[in-house]
Amino acid sequence: MTTETETDVFEEHRPVLLGVAYRMLGRVADAEDVVQEAWLRWSGADRSEVREPHAYLVRITTRLAIDRLREVKARGETYVGPWLPEPYVTDFGDSVPDTAERAVLADSVSLAVLVVLESLSPLERAVFVLREAFGYPYAEIAAMLDRGEAAVRQLAGRARKHVDERRPRYEVDPTQRRDLTERFLAAAAEGDLEGLMSLLAPDVRLVGDSGGKAKAPVRILETADKVGRFVIGAARKGVGDVSFRFLEINGGPALLVLSGDKPDSVFQLDVLDGRIQSVYIIRNPDKLRSLATA
Numbered sequence: 001m002t003t004e005t006e007t008d009v010f011e012e013h014r015p016v017l018l019g020v021a022y023r024m025l026g027r028v029a030d031a032e033d034v035v036q037e038a039w040l041r042w043s044g045a046d047r048s049e050v051r052e053p054h055a056y057l058v059r060i061t062t063r064l065a066i067d068r069l070r071e072v073k074a075r076g077e078t079y080v081g082p083w084l085p086e087p088y089v090t091d092f093g094d095s096v097p098d099t100a101e102r103a104v105l106a107d108s109v110s111l112a113v114l115v116v117l118e119s120l121s122p123l124e125r126a127v128f129v130l131r132e133a134f135g136y137p138y139a140e141i142a143a144m145l146d147r148g149e150a151a152v153r154q155l156a157g158r159a160r161k162h163v164d165e166r167r168p169r170y171e172v173d174p175t176q177r178r179d180l181t182e183r184f185l186a187a188a189a190e191g192d193l194e195g196l197m198s199l200l201a202p203d204v205r206l207v208g209d210s211g212g213k214a215k216a217p218v219r220i221l222e223t224a225d226k227v228g229r230f231v232i233g234a235a236r237k238g239v240g241d242v243s244f245r246f247l248e249i250n251g252g253p254a255l256l257v258l259s260g261d262k263p264d265s266v267f268q269l270d271v272l273d274g275r276i277q278s279v280y281i282i283r284n285p286d287k288l289r290s291l292a293t294a
Contacts, residue, residue: 106251
């Protein structure tokens with residue numbers, strides 16, 4: 001196998017590898033580091049013994065991600081305020097033509113699901129990602145993780161039960177979510193509290209992630225009244241030289257707010273029955289760096 005072919009094979013699988021690593025870690029930079037390490041392992045491997053490059057690369061990436069996740073948990077770092085995953089620009093394009101498969105991939109990378117995955121053990125998270133997001137058979141997952149198939153099935157069952165019990169219910173219709181995002185933005189900009197409240201579910205939650213490095217609520221806000229008043233107040237204070245751009249973030253439409261040419265924040269909504277159930281605001285500048293050229 002020539003060097004050019006080695007590179008071509010790896011690049012063909014890079015989107016899947018990055019998808020696995022990001023869902024495991026919730027951090028774009030860490031996921032890219034893991035994929036780069038997988039490339040180094042791949043380029044130095046004896047590929048005469050590699051029968052299935054795809055399985056080999058996913059196995060390496062998954063194990064590296066597990067190791068990275070264990071390191072993060074072992075450090076026991078404290079995070080200021082609520083934590084949300086780093087925004088991840090998703091564009092499945094023509095690579096995922098099937099609507100049902102696209103919906104599964106979008107759900108598995110959503111902010112709501114990734115927050116729940118943070119509470120799983122590294123092994124449970126790996127099994128959940130490989131099984132639920134990418135549909136690998138239990139036997140293949142067992143081989144990737146050097147575990148028995150029965151043990152993998154138990155891990156999958158525990159992880160799925162945990163996620164199902166804790167994940168918020170929401171709809172993934174991108175057209176409806178974008179429409180409500182535009183109406184949300186218009187009501188906030190106009191200071192229309194009544195109009196904004198009409199869009200919010202009574203038990204809506206606002207989760208703001210600043211990491212202590214920007215202004216955002218240090219606790220999760222709940223109820224339409226508290227969320228509506230906070231949003232109107234924040235809109236009145238405003239951002240200098242503001243502009244907006246819609247992107248597909250974590251499988252759904254999101255609003256990127258720019259101050260000048262620099263990302264200031266990302267807004268995304270979860271919607272159910274035509275009402276906004278959750279408002280996510282990411283303002284930690286460390287998590288917005290990758291969006292500077294988005």
